[in-house]
Amino acid sequence: MVETYLRQSPLAHRALDAQVSDNTADAALVLTERRFLAKVNIRGKVDGDAVKAAIGVALPSEANTVMEGNNLCALWLGPSEWLIVGPPNAEKNIEEALNEVLAGASVGIVDVTEGRTTISVSGPMARDVIAMGCPLDLHPRVFSPGQCAQSFISRSPILLHQVDDSPSFDIHIERSQSDYLWTWLETGGAPYGVAVAGEPETTNWRRPARRKATS
Amino acid sequence: MAAQAHIARPDPHTASDKEWGEYLFMRKNPKGVHFERWFHANGCRKWFHMARHTVSHEILAIYGITEPAPKLDGGEGTS
DSSP states (O other): OOOGGGOOOTTGGGOHHHHBOSOOTTOSEEEEEETTOEEEEEEESOOHHHHHHHHSOOOOOSTTBEEEETTEEEEEEETTEEEEEESTTOHHHHHHHHHHHTTTSSEEEEEOGGGEEEEEEESTTHHHHHHTTOOSOOOTTTSOTTBEEEEEETTEEEEEEEEETTTEEEEEEEHHHHHHHHHHHHHHHTTTOEEEOOOOOGGGTTSOOOOOOOO | OEEEOOOOOOOTTTOOHHHHHHHHHOOOOOBSEEEEEEEOTTTTOOEEEEEEETTTOOEEEEEOTTSOOOOOTTOSOBO
């Protein structure tokens, strides 16, 4: 983890907090930057039971699926690669717990928190807008909540995770490409209406905020 | 992305120019079963081996990048 006073999210220059809409319930596309979500990459031949005992979430063995547990998600990335995603500032504990339990094993455990950010995309047009730039088949009968896939959106490598069937997606993207993707999503959703939502509270980090105007 | 798999690298100190040239440039182009190296660029970014029929595009085997070619009924196609 970097020093807190130096820490800026890749989209900090956009001042997204100032753009947060009071009424995201009517927007066709709702965007949120999920700042500083903990991300730890695991690569190698891993003892899944030991990992589950150490951090409380099992590693999925089925391709392109996500397991949840202990306030963490484990995303399948490849036949011997996973990404653990958790609330902000959890990365140190996750990494330490994994290093302890997998000590001596031929496994790579890398904290990639600062290298990437996460853009949460939800709303009725979320699937359609992502599909404009993503070659994956996102039809609900093929891609559903609890699934993830590495792919591209408009040539930017991304990790797509469908969180629920509202639908809402988490897009994990390299830091340097996140501004491009944000612009692309805003532009793609512009004809239908885009709103920026605030981040959910850390304790409930899995739920995207979706507010209805009270007036 | 695909290319011929299981190419044995000759010893560069003892190989003749012809052997080295064949190692570098000459590739099979069979009509039939072909053993290939693939890279899953749009997904998990893993290298792996595939035995593929170049006519029917039938995928006969998928195996790890460090594993030897499996014995298949049809054998390797003729070029």
